[in-house]
Amino acid sequence: MKKIVLSAIFGSLLSGSAHAQLSESLNVKEFKLSNGLSVWLNEDHSQPKIFGAVVVKAGSKDCPNTGIAHYFEHMMFKGTDKIGTINYSEEKILLDSIAQKYDELAITKDEAKRKQIQKEINELSIRSSKYVIPNEYDRLISKYGGSRLNAGTSYDCTIYHNEFSPQYINQWAELNSERLMNPVFRLFQSELETVYEEKNMYNDMMGYQALEKVAERFFTPHPYAFPIVGSTENLKNPQLSEMRKFFEKYYVSGNMGLILSGDFKAEEVLPVLEKTFSRIRKGDAPKRDIVPLPPFSGVEEFKIKVPIPIVKALVLGWRGVPANHEDEVALRIAMGILNNDNSTGYLDKLAVDGKIMESKALNLSMNEAGVVGVLTVPKLLFQSYSGAKKLVMHEIDRVKKGDFSDEVFNSLKLEQKRNYIKNLENIDSRAQKMLSLFSEGKSWTDYLNEVKKIDDLTKDDIVKIANKYFTDNYLQVKKKTGNYPKNNLKKPGFAPIIPQNSESKSDFAKEMEQIKTLDAHPRFLDFKNDAKVIQVxxxxxLYAASNPQNDIFTLNIEYGKGTLESKLLSPMATYLNLLGTDSSSFDQFRARLQNLGSTLSFAAEQNKFSVEVSGFDKNFQATVELVADFFNHAKAEPKKMKQVVDEAKLRVKAIKRSPDELANALLDKVRYGDKSEYLNRLSVSEIKKLKGQDLISEFNSIQKVECNIHYCGNIATETVVDQINKNLGVEKVNVPSQTPVCREEKEYKEQTVYFIDDPKSSQSIIGGYIRGGVNNNSSERYQSALFNSYFGGSMSSVLFQQIREFRSLAYRVRATYKLPPYKYSDKNGQLVAILSTQCDKTTDAMGILDSLIKQMPETAERIEIARQDVVNRANNEYPSLRERSLKISFLIKEGYTSDPNKDIIANVSNLDIKDLVNFYNQNVKDRTITYVVVGNSKKIDMTKLSSFGKIIKVKSKDVFK
Structure with missing residues (x-):
């Protein structure tokens, strides 16, 4: 069975203000393999890569509160009866015994007996590990062109994905179909401990537990009420037998989909997919009984705890629509009247006018239920919940009464169309849309037809929808200051499970070496031809690039000055996004933009200040003229400075409550001292002293700084240049750029541990820093790329295997040797490591990290995979059409004259273990390590921590402003 959906359908459906001409890359061909597996193929030759994914319509709702769907996803990286083993028949005997022990554990309540069973599982796991080839699946992905390997579990589905070089399509299909046929649950005990670490990480995220409580209250009795990861109690009692049943029920051909988008020919790929993926077990999608949600009865009140004082938060939640519901498109427009891209919505206006601090419309559609809601933050200190709610409900009532103009309605339809089109314009975003559509049970045609639904909507439709869903029956959630107890698990005390065959190959891996590799056609950035370069x-x-995909333009202006040079730029970006002009209020100015289908936003980064403009080509001139009006006549509004201050206050409160942010701030201070980006910014008290005109003056000054302008669209280059010259004041640009700014790294003479005590955290965040050597030649840059892949930058790296895979001491662990910009050949590089671990494992994790940094294991066999990983990343990095000129100008600023990826590929293949060890010896070995730790001192062995260096206790207020 084959169904071909032509892009012409989509083009013919667009009407009104947007007649987008869409390219052939928007064709999606839908097939069924002989076993019933759905296949969606999308050819796009704009980038030399393929995004490949398998979608399984099975998520946490299918195993409520157990976490099975999630930890099954983890186990899918452990291999099969053919992948990841040197002798499966012998290994299976031990694995069957382990599975039996887990069944026994699940029904055992006596704690002493449980510990004995877990010890026996540990002993069996160690014995079975002598047959295991760890990470073989990951290594094979890398060997055959893969990068960005990952997976994710949601309420409704599980997705496995990566991107790869097109010449390896045969190997990718063989490997990923084999993966789904008979997965083996090896190394489960250590991986389950990693899942605990992941759960701890989520629990430490500010507001995460509160969201779980809201979901539980809103969705009960539906399985969406339970967390995806599962409860701590259920995670303590896993059963491999139940996981096997889950696989047999849901991992069947009729319940799965294969998604490919990228550089291939469908007619050539389809036979390959039939040969490989048709081997997957045939079966129909299981029938599901959807649990109905009862309507709310009046206003049902609920309170949650969030550990931020002073700040209030109010959530109003109504029953919404599931994905694929007939009201979905109309409801999206209704929500756009409340919030939209140009901040002209009724709730946007409340915030912009300072009547409340923030208010955002929420619209979430899952496969079996939906949420429509509003999240509101009242003004700090003095605004009551009832006062804020009254304002919000008034704006919702306006929508219900039809109190919005035809102009607003039509502009929102135009905005929706623009967003639909932009979702389809490159491989990555289009593939993500394909994934979500398939998982929701929609077809590609359904998505394309949504544009016609937008066109057909009337104002009356929106009013009916608003009244249908914004009823008097809803959940009202109020925030109070506090913390939820965390179900922390003590470290198990098991012996690490360290496989003995890290460098071995399975028979399957040897057989894959016989598969034919197609001809490679890599692409690299062409600094002269990927964009026209014009000195205006x-x-x-000006970097001008044509857009063959659609008729949406982007115009990005990047001024060569960032927050490392000016502390005013960050609050200035916030402020500018709230202003109008001398002749137009904020509302009027933004409405004019929205009526054109255009957007304007400002952003400040370390090394640039950006103005981002987008819209339809036909309205390019009108849009640029509006932008010019803002540039020349932006009007300071003193009252809106309070919003800038309030945003800064919220930022500070959020950092205080986030272990990750505290660790990042502490690490940045250790690396750069007073030049830390967290210290090199205005404090709240300093922002309070600013006047709006101060920021307008800074905006006028930034417009004089050297800049690059990036245009991507279909307007003739001469016209673009003419509009820029007429409107953007390029003649006044006379201040040379000093970016990129290279901060001086701090050097330490003795090993030290900087420590922030965080009594509420479940995990410790650990960072390590070494000031490396001066890397002033190209060969060292190739060596650093190889070192990063080998040591700490991939799933096959030394750190990942030793700390996560073998010892379960972290969910996330990474180390990167960071180089200064290419032009700064006299500057030092630096090694930066980061990991998170349960607090009582802190010194164990640091011990392994410390030993690996001080004495890197040297394995010649591992070099091949590390080399290929570097090559894959370089091959797969060729940017999408809107990103090409941005990447070119960035590289030129760094000091390059051509794409460095071309040189990396040409040179990395010549490097061997001696080159790697030489780089390590010169830049890492025997250099002083400085550690940072953010964690709960009561759960950390502080005496043992002091063995890693003198402990210097730091207060959180000293690492950020």
Missing amino acids: APKVV
């Missing part, structure tokens, strides 16, 4: 003024360069 002495210090203004």
Whole structure:
């Protein structure tokens, strides 16, 4: 069975203000393999890569509160009866015994007996590990062109995905179909401990537990009420036998989909997929009984705890629509009247006018239920919940009464169309849309037809929808300051499970070496031809690129000055996004943009200040003229400075309550001292002293700084240049850029541990820093790329295997040797490591990290995979059409004259273990390590921690402003 959906359908459906011409890359061909597996193929030759994914319509709702769907996803990386083993028949005897022990554990309540069973599982796992080839699946992905390997579990589905070089399509299909046929649950005990670490990480995220409580209250009795990861109690009692039943029920051909988008020919790929993926077990999608949600009865009140004082938060939640519901498109427009891209919505206006601090419409559609809601943050200190709610409900009532103009309605339809089109314009975003559509039970045609649904909507439709869903029956959630107890698990005390065959190959891996590799056609950035480069003024360069995909333009102006040079830029970006002009209020100015289908936003980063504009080509001139009006006549509004101050206050409160942010701030201070980006910013008290005109003056100054302008669209380059010259004041640009700014790294003479005590955290965040050597030649840059892959930058790296895979001491662990910009050949590099672990494992994890940094294991066999990983990343990094000129200008600023990926690929293949060890010896070995730790001192062995260096206790207020 085959169904071909042509892009012409989509083009013919667009009407009104947007007649987008869409390219052939939007064709999606839908097939069924002989076993009933759905296949969606999308050819796009704009980038030399393929995004490949398998979608399984099975998620946490299918195993409520057990976590099976999630930890099954983890186990899918452990291999099969053919992948990841040197002798499966012998290994299976031990694995069967382990599975039996887990069944026994699940029904055992006596704690002493449970510990004995777990000890026996540990002993069996160690014995079975002598047959295991760890990470073989990951290594094979890397060997055959893969990068960005990952997976994810949601309420409704599980998705496995990566991108790969097109010449390896045969190997990718063989490997990923084999993966789904007979997965083996090896190394389960250590992986389950990693899942505990993941759960701890989520629990430490500010507000995560509160969201779980809201979901439980809103969705009960539906399985969406339970967390995806599962409860701590259920995670303590896993059963491999139940996981096997889950696989047999849901991992069948009729319940799965294969998604490919990228550089291939469908007619050539389909026979390959039939040969490989048709081997997957045939079966129909299981029938599901959807649990109905009862309507709310009046206003049902609920309170949650969030550990931020002073700040209030109010959530109003109504029953919404599931995905694929006939009201979905109309409801999206209704929500756009409340919040939209141009901040012209009724709730946006409340925040912009300072009547409340923030208010956002929420619209979430899962496969079996939906949420429509509003999240509101009242003004700090003095605004009551009832006062804020009254304002919000008034705006919702306006929508219900039809109190919005035809102009607003039509502009929102235009905005929706623009967003639909942009979702389809490159491989990554289109593939993500394909994944979500398939998992929701929609077809590609359904998505394309949604544009016609937008066109057909009337104002009356929106009013009916608003009244249908915004009823008097809803859940009202109020925040109070506090913390939920955390179900922390003590470290198990098991012996680490360390397989003995890290460098071995399975028979399957040897057989894969016989599969034919197609011809490679890599692409690299062409600094001269991927974009026209035009010097429109002495210090203004235009990069112009054509857009063959659609008729949406983007215009990005990047001024060569960032937050490392000016502390005013960050609050200035916030402020500018709230302003109008001398002749137009904020509402009027943004409405004019929205009526054109255009957007304007400002952003400040370390090394640039960006102005981002988008819209339809036909309205390019009108849009640029509006932007010019803002540039020349932005009007300061003193009252809106309070919103800038309030945002800064919220930022500070959020950092205080986030272990990750505290660790990042502490690590940045250790690396750069007073030049830390967290310290090199204005404090709340300093922002309070600013006047709006101060920020307008800074905006006028930034417009004089050397800049690059990036246009991507279909307007003739001459016209673009003419509009820039007429409107954007390029003649006044006369200040040379000093970016990229290279901060001086701090050097330490003795090993030290900087420590922030965080009594509420479940995990410790551990960072390590070494000031490396001066890397002033190209060969060291190739060596650093190889070192990163080998040591700490991939799933096959030394750190990942030794800390996560073998010892379960972290969910996330990574180390990167960071180089200064290419032009700064006299500057030092630096090694930066980061990991998170349960607090009582802190010193264990640090011990392994410390030993690996001080004495890197040297394994010649591992080099091949590390080399290929570097090559894959370089091959798969060729940017999408809107990103090409941005990447080119970034590389030129760094000091390059051509794409460095081309040189990396040409040179990395010549490096061997001696080159790697030499780089390590020169830049890492025997250099002083400085550690940072953010964690709960009561759960950390502080005496043992002091063995890693003198402990210097730091207060959180000293690492950020």
